[in-house]
Amino acid sequence: MNSQPGQLLAPNRRRSISDPLSAALLPPPNESPEERERRLSAEAEAKKRSDNIDKMLREGERQNRRKKVVKVLLLGQSESGKSTTLKQFQLLHARAAFQAERIAWRFVIYLNLLQSVRRILEAISPDADALANGLDEIDDYDGTDDAASIIICAPGGSTPSYGTQVPNYESYRTRLAPLAELEARLIQQLSDPEDIGNLEATRLPLSQNHQAWPYNNETSPTSTGWGQPIPRISIPSGSRSSPASPTSLASMSNHQELTVPTTFNWKKAFALGKIQSPKSAYSGGELQGWWEDPDDPVHVLHRCSSIIVELWRDPKVTQKLKEKRLRLEESSGFYLNEIDRITAKMYIPTDDDILKARLKTTGVVEHTFTMPKDNEFRGVDWKIYDVGGARPQRNAWVPYFDDVNAIIFLAPISAFDQVLAEDSTVNRLEDSMHLWKHVVSNRLLANVNIILFLNKCDLLRSKLESGVRISHHIRGYSRPNDYDSVSKYFYNKFGAIHQSYTPNRSRELYIHLTAVTDTRRTQVIILNVRDMILTANLKSSSLM
Numbered sequence: 001m002n003s004q005p006g007q008l009l010a011p012n013r014r015r016s017i018s019d020p021l022s023a024a025l026l027p028p029p030n031e032s033p034e035e036r037e038r039r040l041s042a043e044a045e046a047k048k049r050s051d052n053i054d055k056m057l058r059e060g061e062r063q064n065r066r067k068k069v070v071k072v073l074l075l076g077q078s079e080s081g082k083s084t085t086l087k088q089f090q091l092l093h094a095r096a097a098f099q100a101e102r103i104a105w106r107f108v109i110y111l112n113l114l115q116s117v118r119r120i121l122e123a124i125s126p127d128a129d130a131l132a133n134g135l136d137e138i139d140d141y142d143g144t145d146d147a148a149s150i151i152i153c154a155p156g157g158s159t160p161s162y163g164t165q166v167p168n169y170e171s172y173r174t175r176l177a178p179l180a181e182l183e184a185r186l187i188q189q190l191s192d193p194e195d196i197g198n199l200e201a202t203r204l205p206l207s208q209n210h211q212a213w214p215y216n217n218e219t220s221p222t223s224t225g226w227g228q229p230i231p232r233i234s235i236p237s238g239s240r241s242s243p244a245s246p247t248s249l250a251s252m253s254n255h256q257e258l259t260v261p262t263t264f265n266w267k268k269a270f271a272l273g274k275i276q277s278p279k280s281a282y283s284g285g286e287l288q289g290w291w292e293d294p295d296d297p298v299h300v301l302h303r304c305s306s307i308i309v310e311l312w313r314d315p316k317v318t319q320k321l322k323e324k325r326l327r328l329e330e331s332s333g334f335y336l337n338e339i340d341r342i343t344a345k346m347y348i349p350t351d352d353d354i355l356k357a358r359l360k361t362t363g364v365v366e367h368t369f370t371m372p373k374d375n376e377f378r379g380v381d382w383k384i385y386d387v388g389g390a391r392p393q394r395n396a397w398v399p400y401f402d403d404v405n406a407i408i409f410l411a412p413i414s415a416f417d418q419v420l421a422e423d424s425t426v427n428r429l430e431d432s433m434h435l436w437k438h439v440v441s442n443r444l445l446a447n448v449n450i451i452l453f454l455n456k457c458d459l460l461r462s463k464l465e466s467g468v469r470i471s472h473h474i475r476g477y478s479r480p481n482d483y484d485s486v487s488k489y490f491y492n493k494f495g496a497i498h499q500s501y502t503p504n505r506s507r508e509l510y511i512h513l514t515a516v517t518d519t520r521r522t523q524v525i526i527l528n529v530r531d532m533i534l535t536a537n538l539k540s541s542s543l544m
């Protein structure tokens with residue numbers, strides 16, 4: 001062994017014989033004095049960097065320990081407006097992230113629009129009428145327990161008359177055929193490509209009753225790329241009022257709404273506004289925008305837009321939808337009033353469009369917002385959990401009850417004449433009241449702040465103004481049929497349930513009449529609610 005300056009490390013070198021890492025770090029055997037100088041200086045520099053990193057990590061840990069976290073759970077039945085409320089929080093506290101996701105929402109909006117067109121075609125189909133005439137009306141539910149007892153179904157019990165025929169039905173169906181392929185394609189693209197073999201949420205069976213879209217052998221694939229039937233989706237049945245049309249009930253039972261698994265980051269995947277089409281020559285970067293990509297969905301929509309407008313404005317179609325009590329304006333029908341804008345080639349969704357876009361949540365999604373530096377609650381992390389509200393999803397809520405600080409419960413009070421998508425024998429308002437009762441009586445939540453949003457007040461108002469009588473749906477309701485009286489009635493009803501069932505009589509309940517798609521009003525409410533929750537929770541945990 002040569003005698004080199006590096007031999008100063010001889011004791012280590014001896015130890016290194018049995019230590020491969022030390023052996024690897026030993027200086028080269030023939031190290032010159034200059035090389036040694038450079039090595040020692042590099043080692044000193046590396047040590048300094050490593051010490052700095054250690055210091056930063058220790059500081060980070062200290063800060064984390066100091067960090068105040070307030071946890072809020074959004075609860076309520078499916079379509080009550082939980083995810084929309086979360087979007088309002090994002091608009092307030094994470095504007096940049098909201099902006100970054102803007103283009104990705106284009107695909108959901110297109111899909112919502114296609115759902116609306118599909119529902120119209122289904123409603124005006126002569127086959128649907130034939131089927132309806134062969135079925136008994138499902139109209140005899142009479143609630144028996146507490147919350148349910150106020151709900152009754154529409155009086156009468158006679159089968160609604162679906163007299164209007166739409167002579168242009170076949171013509172619409174044929175001319176709108178390209179939308180069928182587009183719908184299947186969009187569903188595929190919104191499904192997790194990593195999860196193709198296990199598509200729980202997006203496995204959408206083909207309707208067996210009738211096909212609104214005119215698939216034919218030439219133009220329409222019969223299976224998706226991975227050998228499943230082409231998935232079909234439907235507008236949420238929330239847009240359908242009770243007494244439900246037997247036709248829609250029958251066909252709805254074979255439809256499911258599109259959901260995207262929480263594991264799939266579709267917003268990131270679509271952030272550039274491109275679809276991931278294998279056929280597309282557009283691989284990003286070369287073109288100015290998606291509108292130059294011939295495979296982008298906008299082109300099919302753009303070509304069909306005038307036919308969609310014609311369909312939506314056809315008086316016979318309007319009459320038919322009315323007869324069938326299909327209120328598309330309560331869900332994605334919103335986009336039908338804006339066809340030219342939505343199907344424009346360079347369409348970029350507005351905040352309002354995104355707030356109205358519907359994508360069902362599965363599982364529980366956590367979002368963290370940090371309070372701005374100029375706020376008195378700076379440094380507080382605000383964790384919001386958005387849950388799936390459909391019945392099969394509700395078991396996932398309970399584990400979050402343990403350490404939650406506040407609950408925002410949403411009850412869509414416009415839904416007094418609607419039924420659940422997952423169980424067409426259950427009135428939506430009745431379901432909301434049951435859920436509310438369970439939440440307010442839960443002992444795990446006895447000390448949790450509860451805020452109630454009586455939501456969809458805009459829809460309640462327009463429904464009442466269009467002549468829907470609340471006394472036809474709620475037994476014993478004898479007040480005027482105007483918005484103020486009805487909303488006050490619900491306000492008192494939900495408040496009384498809390499009073500009767502809460503395990504903590506001193507808990508204050510905060511009730512707001514909301515329309516969470518209305519940004520201006522909702523943000524004022526959210527700011528109030530946010531500060532109230534933060535004050536209450538930080539005080540009680542002596543963190544202020």
Ligand SMILES: Nc1nc2c(ncn2[C@@H]2O[C@H](COP(=O)(O)OP(=O)(O)OP(=O)(O)O)[C@@H](O)[C@H]2O)c(=O)[nH]1
Pocket residue numbers: 076077078079080081082083084085330331332355356357358359360361362387388389390455456457458459514515516517518
């Ligand atoms: N007009 C109107 N539409 C609303 C309101 N709140 C929510 N919506 C719409 O109702 C639909 C359903 O809202 P979501 O926020 O997705 O419902 P959710 O509670 O998250 O439903 P799940 O994810 O299935 O549990 C969306 O299209 C919303 O834009 C409201 O106050 N007024």
Ligand SMILES: [Mg+2]
Pocket residue numbers: 082083084359360361386387388389
């Ligand atoms: Mg949701």
